[in-house]
Amino acid sequence: MPVSHQTADALRATPLFSRLDERQLLALAAIASPVTLPARSSIFMQGDRSSGFYLLVEGRIKIYKLLPNGRTATIRHAGPGDVFAEATLFQDTYAASSETMSDCRLLRFGTHEFLDLLRAEPQLAINLLAAMAELLVFLTRRVEELLLPVPARLARYLLRLAAEQLVPPSDESEPASPGIVRLPTSKRELAARLGTIPATLSRTFDRFKRAGVIRMSGDHELIEILDFGKLQRLAQE
Amino acid sequence: MPVSHQTADALRATPLFSRLDERQLLALAAIASPVTLPARSSIFMQGDRSSGFYLLVEGRIKIYKLLPNGRTATIRHAGPGDVFAEATLFQDTYAASSETMSDCRLLRFGTHEFLDLLRAEPQLAINLLAAMAELLVFLTRRVEELLLPVPARLARYLLRLAAEQLVPPSDESEPASPGIVRLPTSKRELAARLGTIPATLSRTFDRFKRAGVIRMSGDHELIEILDFGKLQRLAQE
DNA sequence: CGGCTCCTTGAGGTTAATCAATCCTGGTGG
DNA sequence: CCACCAGGATTGATTAACCTCAAGGAGCCG
Numbered sequence: 001m002p003v004s005h006q007t008a009d010a011l012r013a014t015p016l017f018s019r020l021d022e023r024q025l026l027a028l029a030a031i032a033s034p035v036t037l038p039a040r041s042s043i044f045m046q047g048d049r050s051s052g053f054y055l056l057v058e059g060r061i062k063i064y065k066l067l068p069n070g071r072t073a074t075i076r077h078a079g080p081g082d083v084f085a086e087a088t089l090f091q092d093t094y095a096a097s098s099e100t101m102s103d104c105r106l107l108r109f110g111t112h113e114f115l116d117l118l119r120a121e122p123q124l125a126i127n128l129l130a131a132m133a134e135l136l137v138f139l140t141r142r143v144e145e146l147l148l149p150v151p152a153r154l155a156r157y158l159l160r161l162a163a164e165q166l167v168p169p170s171d172e173s174e175p176a177s178p179g180i181v182r183l184p185t186s187k188r189e190l191a192a193r194l195g196t197i198p199a200t201l202s203r204t205f206d207r208f209k210r211a212g213v214i215r216m217s218g219d220h221e222l223i224e225i226l227d228f229g230k231l232q233r234l235a236q237e
Numbered sequence: 238m239p240v241s242h243q244t245a246d247a248l249r250a251t252p253l254f255s256r257l258d259e260r261q262l263l264a265l266a267a268i269a270s271p272v273t274l275p276a277r278s279s280i281f282m283q284g285d286r287s288s289g290f291y292l293l294v295e296g297r298i299k300i301y302k303l304l305p306n307g308r309t310a311t312i313r314h315a316g317p318g319d320v321f322a323e324a325t326l327f328q329d330t331y332a333a334s335s336e337t338m339s340d341c342r343l344l345r346f347g348t349h350e351f352l353d354l355l356r357a358e359p360q361l362a363i364n365l366l367a368a369m370a371e372l373l374v375f376l377t378r379r380v381e382e383l384l385l386p387v388p389a390r391l392a393r394y395l396l397r398l399a400a401e402q403l404v405p406p407s408d409e410s411e412p413a414s415p416g417i418v419r420l421p422t423s424k425r426e427l428a429a430r431l432g433t434i435p436a437t438l439s440r441t442f443d444r445f446k447r448a449g450v451i452r453m454s455g456d457h458e459l460i461e462i463l464d465f466g467k468l469q470r471l472a473q474e
Numbered sequence: 475c476g477g478c479t480c481c482t483t484g485a486g487g488t489t490a491a492t493c494a495a496t497c498c499t500g501g502t503g504g
Numbered sequence: 505c506c507a508c509c510a511g512g513a514t515t516g517a518t519t520a521a522c523c524t525c526a527a528g529g530a531g532c533c534g
């Protein structure tokens with residue numbers, strides 16, 4: 001079984017490529033280059049000449065921009081099944097930088113080859129449009145959120161996390177207790193993701209704790225939400 | 238000459254629909270509904286059931302979200318030739334609200350009809366992808382900018398304005414003097430667009446004036462950039 | 475038991491929002 | 505022609521949020 005076989009499996013599991021038939025999947029697999037990277041590797045840098053976009057098969061990555069003052073603006077995080085740098089299909093340089101946050105397996109699609117495929121397969125183009133539409137909505141919300149105070153941003157993040165983890169793929173052990181969420185990143189990364197700094201995030205968590213909204217057990221990545229109502233109120237600034 | 242004829246003209250002038258042949262343009266024109274709105278009209282509201290997306294033929298509009306605290310987050314402005322609410326093709330409600338900032342002529346494309354066309358015309362899908370890619374880059378920059386201090390945001394805005402107005406369609410009288418830009422919106426709208434409030438914007442303009450970076454003549458919408466270098470430095474935080 | 479790295483806590487300063495006048499400027503009517 | 509009015513724009517004083525810098529834990533691995 002050639003590499004492209006397991007590649008096709010990964011493609012099949014991706015919303016972007018669902019609704020494609022075997023023939024189309026194989027054509028895709030044929031132009032996909034598998035990439036494996038350890039944690040904290042740079043995938044591409046803002047301004048680099050674009051060489052294609054990526055499907056994240058396994059691991060977590062972040063898209064960010066370096067701010068002139070040395071800080072970094074995290075645009076978004078991505079996990080398995082997510083596609084990133086799609087915009088590069090129509091731009092000749094990357095508009096942001098990207099780095100793995102854990103060990104990652106990726107598939108890279110060369111711009112030219114993928115565009116050819118796109119022209120031949122309307123369904124693929126439409127799926128990509130749908131994926132980009134989702135991203136647009138996400139970024140729109142992101143802009144909105146940055147105008148809210150930090151506690152509201154954190155509250156919204158926690159609520160979203162809770163909503164996502166309520167219906168988990170659940171091929172895992174824990175039955176995902178309603179009020180308990182697991183932070184998928186370090187506090188440092190979360191602070192960046194929320195547009196703030198670790199110190200402020202820490203204090204905000206503390207305020208939530210003292211307000212009886214959340215509780216943190218020994219494991220610092222587990223957060224129990226005690227009062228959804230209050231959290232929702234906090235999310236409204 | 239039916240309405241669809243002048244509609245087709247408007248379509249032809251739009252990047253999104255360039256590269257389509259006559260037949261395709263007419264098909265598009267057939268499903269486009271002309272809409273005329275006076276200034277300050279609501280086009281759609283966040284949460285409304287989506288009824289299609291828009292091409293702005295004439296005028297200026299803004300896309301914004303109402304924040305829980307009463308303020309509003311301006312996501313972006315749009316002008317003639319711009320398309321907005323494209324994401325709605327794949328979402329069943331509008332993710333943000335939209336309002337005219339001046340008298341406007343628009344073309345509305347119904348979701349269902351446009352999707353049909355999209356399936357039939359790969360080139361159309363690819364053009365739309367390109368447009369969405371551009372928007373993604375724009376929103377990415379927008380997220381980044383909101384993490385910069387207000388003076389840097391204003392500086393970047395002015396620099397972008399200057400860059401745009403350097404190569405104007407120039408079917409107008411003024412030869413677009415190198416250092417003079419015209420604000421396309423009121424200060425109030427600009428403040429919202431920059432994620433701040435009029436008072437702060439005013440003070441920031443004042444700082445720029447006192448630093449010898451800009452000058453404002455009698456007409457308050459005209460700004461002369463005296464020191465591009467300093468402005469660029471300000472844009473870097 | 476160091477020596478990491480990550481997170482937290484503390485003191486202080488800066489930015490920008492808020493609240494509230496005041497100032498223009500253009501339009502209106504006396 | 506000028507007084508007046510309404511809107512936006514500016515300015516001022518104050519407050520609150522949050523960043524900065526810096527010092528302490530706390531866990532983890534050699």
